[in-house]
Amino acid sequence: MKLVLTLLCRDEADVLESMIRFHLERGVDWIIATDNGSVDGSLAILQRYERQGRLHLIQEPEHTHDQAVWVTRMARLAAKQGADWVINSDADEFWWPHSGNLKTRLAVLPATVQACEVDRTNFLPPPRDGHDQRPFHQRQLLRERVSRNSLGEPLPPKLIHRAYPQIELSDGNHNASLKGQSLQGLGDAGIEILHVPIRSYPQLERKIRQGAEALQRNQRVTPGVGHSWRNLYCSHLQQGTLPAYYKSLRPDNLSLATHLRSGEIVEDRRLKQALGGQLPRVAVITPYYKESLGLLKQCHKSVLNQSEPCLHVLVADGHPRPRINRWNAEHVRLPRNHSDIGSTPRLIGSYHAIGLGVEAVAFLDADNWYSPDHISSLLSALQEQKADFASSNRTLCRLDGSIMGPCPLTDPERFVDTNAMLFGRNAFPQLHHWVLMPSYGHLIGDRVMLHQLKTAGLKRCHLDQASVFYRCTKEGLYLQMNENIPAGVQPRPDYEASFQQWEKEGYPPLR
Numbered sequence: 001m002k003l004v005l006t007l008l009c010r011d012e013a014d015v016l017e018s019m020i021r022f023h024l025e026r027g028v029d030w031i032i033a034t035d036n037g038s039v040d041g042s043l044a045i046l047q048r049y050e051r052q053g054r055l056h057l058i059q060e061p062e063h064t065h066d067q068a069v070w071v072t073r074m075a076r077l078a079a080k081q082g083a084d085w086v087i088n089s090d091a092d093e094f095w096w097p098h099s100g101n102l103k104t105r106l107a108v109l110p111a112t113v114q115a116c117e118v119d120r121t122n123f124l125p126p127p128r129d130g131h132d133q134r135p136f137h138q139r140q141l142l143r144e145r146v147s148r149n150s151l152g153e154p155l156p157p158k159l160i161h162r163a164y165p166q167i168e169l170s171d172g173n174h175n176a177s178l179k180g181q182s183l184q185g186l187g188d189a190g191i192e193i194l195h196v197p198i199r200s201y202p203q204l205e206r207k208i209r210q211g212a213e214a215l216q217r218n219q220r221v222t223p224g225v226g227h228s229w230r231n232l233y234c235s236h237l238q239q240g241t242l243p244a245y246y247k248s249l250r251p252d253n254l255s256l257a258t259h260l261r262s263g264e265i266v267e268d269r270r271l272k273q274a275l276g277g278q279l280p281r282v283a284v285i286t287p288y289y290k291e292s293l294g295l296l297k298q299c300h301k302s303v304l305n306q307s308e309p310c311l312h313v314l315v316a317d318g319h320p321r322p323r324i325n326r327w328n329a330e331h332v333r334l335p336r337n338h339s340d341i342g343s344t345p346r347l348i349g350s351y352h353a354i355g356l357g358v359e360a361v362a363f364l365d366a367d368n369w370y371s372p373d374h375i376s377s378l379l380s381a382l383q384e385q386k387a388d389f390a391s392s393n394r395t396l397c398r399l400d401g402s403i404m405g406p407c408p409l410t411d412p413e414r415f416v417d418t419n420a421m422l423f424g425r426n427a428f429p430q431l432h433h434w435v436l437m438p439s440y441g442h443l444i445g446d447r448v449m450l451h452q453l454k455t456a457g458l459k460r461c462h463l464d465q466a467s468v469f470y471r472c473t474k475e476g477l478y479l480q481m482n483e484n485i486p487a488g489v490q491p492r493p494d495y496e497a498s499f500q501q502w503e504k505e506g507y508p509p510l511r
Contacts, residue, residue, distance in 0.1 A: 003103045004083035004163070006074035007033040008067060011206060012091035013041040014199060015136060017309055018275045019091050020049060026095075027103030030081065031055040032074045036214075037063055041372075042091075044307040048376070056081075065214035065226070068171040075176075079163035087160050088173040093120065094194040094271060095160075105190050106160065115161040115176060117185035120193030122147040122155070124250050124265070126200070132326045136199045137275040142256070143268040147195070149228040150245075158193060159185055171225045194271055201246045208232045208242065280309040281360060282375050282422075283353030287345030288366040289317045289337060295367045298401075300327060302369035302469075308376035310362075313353050315345035340435075340442045346418075347434040354428060361423045361431070367471045368419050374467035378422040381461045388426040388458040391416040394468040396477055399488055404481045407470065412462035413454075414510070418446040419468045427458050438505070443498045447510040 005028045009016060020031065033055055035043050049055040056077070060070055071088050078086045085106045087095055095118065097105045109116070126132070126139035147155045156174045161167065161183055168177045176183045198204045212233035215226045223230070236242040251259060259265040284303045288296060296314070303312040312329040318337030325331055332352055338344040342365065350361045360379060364370060378390040394417050396404040409415050423431065433452045434445065441448045453460060472478060476492035478485045499511050 001084045001103060001107050002029050002082050003027055003085050003087070003106065004030045004032060004078035004081070005087045005089055006071055006078060007031055007089055007091060008036065008070055008074075009033065009038065009042055009046075009091040010036040010063075010065075010210060011038045011040040011042055013038070013045060014203065015196060016042050016045050016091050018135070018137065018278060019089075019094065020045070020055075021278050022094055022274060023087075023089075023102070024054060026097060027101035028087070029103075030078075030083070032058070032077055032081075034058045034060050034070045034074060036065065036070075037061040041305065041307070044372075048307065063210070063214045064218040065211060066218055066220060067173070068169055069220070071169045071173060072167065075161075075163070075167045075169055076165055079165045079167065083163035085160060086163050086167075088158070088169060090173075092196045092199075093158070094196070094274075096192050096194050096270065098190040098192070102191065109186065109189065113162075113186050115159050115183040115185040116189035116191065117157040117187055118160060118189065118191050118193055119157050120147065120155055120195045121145065122195045122197055123268070123271075125198045125204075125246065127250070128247070129326070131323060133328050134326060135275070135328055136196055137271040140196060140199065141267055141269055141272060142260075142265050143194070145264055145266055150232050151228055153228075155195075157185075159183070160189065160191070161185075171221060194268070196271070198246070198249060201243060204246055205237065205242055208237050212237075279357055280311045281358060282308060282362060282379060283311040283313055283350070283356075283358040283360070284362045284364050284370075284375070285346050285349035285353065286312065286314045286364050286366055287317055287342035287349065288314060288319075288321075289342075290319050291366040293321060293323065296321070296324070298369055299364060299366050300329060302372075303364065304328060305372050306370065306375045307373050308379055310375055311353055311356070311358060313349040314366075315349040317342065317345045340439070341445065343434040343437070343442050343445055347431055350423075350428075350431045350434075359425055361428070363418050363421060364468075365419055367473065369469045371467040371469070375422070377463055377465060377467065381463055382422060382424050385461045386459065387461040388424045389453050389460045390422040390424070390463070391460070392420045392463045392468060393466040394420050394470045395466040396481060397469050397471050398483070399471065399473065399486050401469075401471065403469075404472070404483060406466040407477075408480065412460065414450075415447055416450055416462070417468065417470060418449070419470060421446075421449070427453060427456075430456055430458070438501070440498045440501050443493055444495055444502070444510060448502075451508070451510060 033046050046057050050057045075086050122144050123140040124142045158173050161176045211229040236245045303310050315332045320333040382390045393410045394407045396407050430452050437448045474490045475485045
């Protein structure tokens with residue numbers, strides 16, 4: 001039996017990765033996705049799964065939300081590609097089997113069953129906390145027992161159907177037909193839809209604006225299609241009352257307690273438990289000491305914006321910032337500063353991530369940042385060349401973040417900056433050198449680590465791309481770039497003393 005999920009999305013990056021992985025882990029064999037001109041990173045996520053051979057991607061840049069036409073095309077393509085059953089889904093829907101997985105639930109149905117109706121219920125929007133950046137599944141734990149749309153109408157069920165080459169889907173994915181005859185859906189297949197339609201106010205506003213304006217441009221559909229979107233657009237967004245509407249969707253604490261006692265609202269941790277175990281393949285370790293929150297936010301945002309999802313591990317070297325506890329990150333807090341330029345936090349953060357099961361580890365200092373494809377490029381090179389370690393060049397930036405240019409010092413045989421390193425699984429045993437190197441070595445720790453990797457005989461690959469943005473805080477690099485030294489820059493450390501001590505102890509030169 002082959003189960004195919006079709007997916008239509010536009011700007012759903014905050015939920016899309018979790019949604020795809022969730023269904024692939026629960027019996028879906030193949031995904032056919034249509035991206036409708038996303039600009040928020042959704043397209044990059046879909047393209048990555050396409051490269052992995054898990055997804056067929058169709059792009060529809062015209063913003064007309066022609067759902068019935070596009071989903072019908074995907075459902076017919078699923079039949080052509082050998083599907084037995086087809087799920088037509090939105091990115092904010094999680095199809096939850098009550099037992100087994102989706103495939104086993106459908107496999108036991110009699111051959112006479114053409115389709116199944118599946119009910120859906122909505123999770124409440126998250127508590128209103130502008131500083132809480134954790135994923136939706138950690139913040140949204142309350143669900144309605146019976147859900148209605150913005151007009152007070154019950155949410156209609158969605159349909160799972162057997163694959164047919166001439167299937168016709170309706171707008172909204174609520175009905176399907178063959179040769180003009182509607183498929184009759186079984187009422188209970190042991191599956192429900194956990195629906196997370198509203199995950200923040202900006203997401204709601206974008207959804208209503210984009211959806212309603214796209215429907216206005218669609219000459220095929222009647223005004224009744226998407227009527228709840230159109231109503232919110234006219235009655236609230238255009239009137240300036242959408243923020244008040246959003247606020248009304250989550251009752252105050254006293255009302256919530258009443259609804260919970262009555263059973264109208266239930267606490268539901270299933271998505272939190274299911275998605276909490278989904279770990280990215282790559283961890284980025286950031287040690288921090290007393291850097292400003294602004295620098296830390298820029299660093300963290302660049303990790304979240306990677307086209308390859310990353311687990312960001314921030315390690316406080318004796319001065320933790322409580323606000324980071326509410327970021328979409330792992331926050332490790334060390335009780336005191338180690339005074340080794342971040343070496344101990346790097347090792348502890350690495351081992352924490354490795355213990356969770358990541359496949360590769362990278363590093364990013366608190367005052368630096370990545371280009372969006374930095375990790376994906378290094379990871380692809382690691383896999384394609386069957387290497388154990390990958391590296392890149394870096395772009396040198398002034399204190400204010402403005403760009404000076406590519407670093408002229410980078411040489412994969414002599415010097416690679418820590419921020420430009422990616423350790424694969426076979427290189428993990430070398431990470432202990434962050435702590436076991438001589439104390440004077442921390443000042444030249446990146447060169448020491450490269451030496452250890454070479455000595456271990458690991459296969460290395462290097463990309464000549466300056467995809468790490470390195471904020472220059474010491475005067476040496478400004479002199480190297482023939483730049484004026486701005487105020488606030490630190491004197492050049494005595495690297496020569498460390499190099500000399502290294503060689504004095506019998507190690508090969510690192511310069």
